Amino acid sequence: MNNKIFYCEGCKDDVSTYVEDREEIFNVRGEDITINSKVRVCDNHHHDIYDEALDSKNIERAFEKFRWENDYLKPMEIKEAREKYGLSQRGFASLLGVGSASIARYETGAVPTNSHHTLLKNVRDNHEFVKDLYENNADKLKRLDKRRMEERLDYEDAQSIMEETIQLYLKKTQIESNPIYNGYIEFNFDKLMNLIIYFSKNIGKLSKTKLMKLLFYTDFRNFKETGLSVTGLSYKKLPFGPVPNHHFLMLDSLMEKDAIDIMPFDSYDGEYIVPLIEFDMTWFDEDEMNIIHSVVKDFKYTNAQIISDHSHEEEGYKQTEMNDLISYEYAEILK
Structure with a gap:
């Protein structure tokens, strides 16, 4: 880059040049932005030389500093906001009510006006805002943009x-402040999800009732051995045995995340868990995996009724009032 030959307007000749660092001020959207620029200079008389590549990079630096100081979206973030809804630049412009040339400039580095940036940021951050925009401007979109937009809105x-x-499930699981009811460990949704995936992959047509008891025995056995539960779940005494608190919401959350599905048995007498993702063992340490293996070994071929009856004999279940949480203190005398 240094010592290149450039034409110098001051010298009216091709001259050897060098690049120097210089503090410069650029006005970006009405704001003075000071940056450390790189400027090409004539070797002979030290005239400033026009260098398109260097000047463009200086402008980019000024724009980038402006974005950082004012929390403005970067060009790639603007493009991602558009592509999130499957729109062409023209379709995106129609949705926002701005010129398509403006969108093209913003995606290639130009800094949006204040009003345009507010629009763009709302599109990125506020799904309801986008739905309102679409409701008001759908007639301005071409058929393909309209179809893609509707698909993305549904998604x-x-x-x-x-x-x-x-x-909602995470919030409810964190309400219980007494650690004796969650096994002295913070609830971990991903860990719970993978534990359920493991059980459902290793036990064919795992019923919901049996799953609840497997979770109970895993957490309480681990607490007995280590003083900590595996998942951080709390368990409530219900008529069919110990059950994770908010268990319906737990299963709904896993289905919403596409981690599991729930199918009826052929007899339509109950439902079973279908795993939809792979098990990730990295969530568990060696001691936890040993406990999990022992639970599967002990109960793999036990039907839901037998394991439910077995759980009714646990002191934690017998000594707890119906609908109350079961203390992990009872893990010490787990059968």
Whole structure:
């Protein structure tokens, strides 16, 4: 880059040049931005030389600093916001009510106006805002953009429902503040999910009732051995035995996440778990896996009624009032 030959307007001749660092101020959207620029200079009389590549990079630096200081979206983030809804640049512009040339410039590095940036940020962050935009501007979109937009809106709605379900479940599992009811460990949704995947992959047509008891014995056995539960779940005394608190919401969350499905038995007498993802063993340490293996070994061929009856004989179940949480203290005398 240094010592290149460039034409110098001051010298009216091709001259040898060098590049120097210089503090410069650029005005970006009405704001003065100071950066350390690289400027090409004439060797002979030190005139500034026009270098398109260097000047473009200086402008990019100024734009990038402006974005960072003002929390503006980067070009790639603008493109991702558009592609999230499957729109062409023209379709995206029609949705926003701006010129398609503006969208093209913003995606290639230009800094949006304040009003345009507010629109773009709302599109990225606010799904309901996008739905309102579409309702008002759908007639302005071409058929292909319209079809893609509707497909993506449906997908985002489904994702939103999934996140709301999971967040509600997480919130409810964290309400219990007494650690004796969660095994002195913070609830871990991913760990629970993988434990259920393991059980359902290793036990054919695992019924919901049996699953609840396998979780109970895994957590309470691990607490007996280590002083900690595996999942951080709390368990409630219900008529069919110990059951994870908010167990319906637990299963709904796993289905919303497409981790499992629930199918009826051929006899339609109950339902069983169908795993939809692979088991990830990295969530568990060696001691936990030993406990999990022991639970599968002991109960793999035990039907739901027998394991339910067995759980009724546990002191933790017998000494707890119906609908109350079962203390992990009873793990010490687990049968």
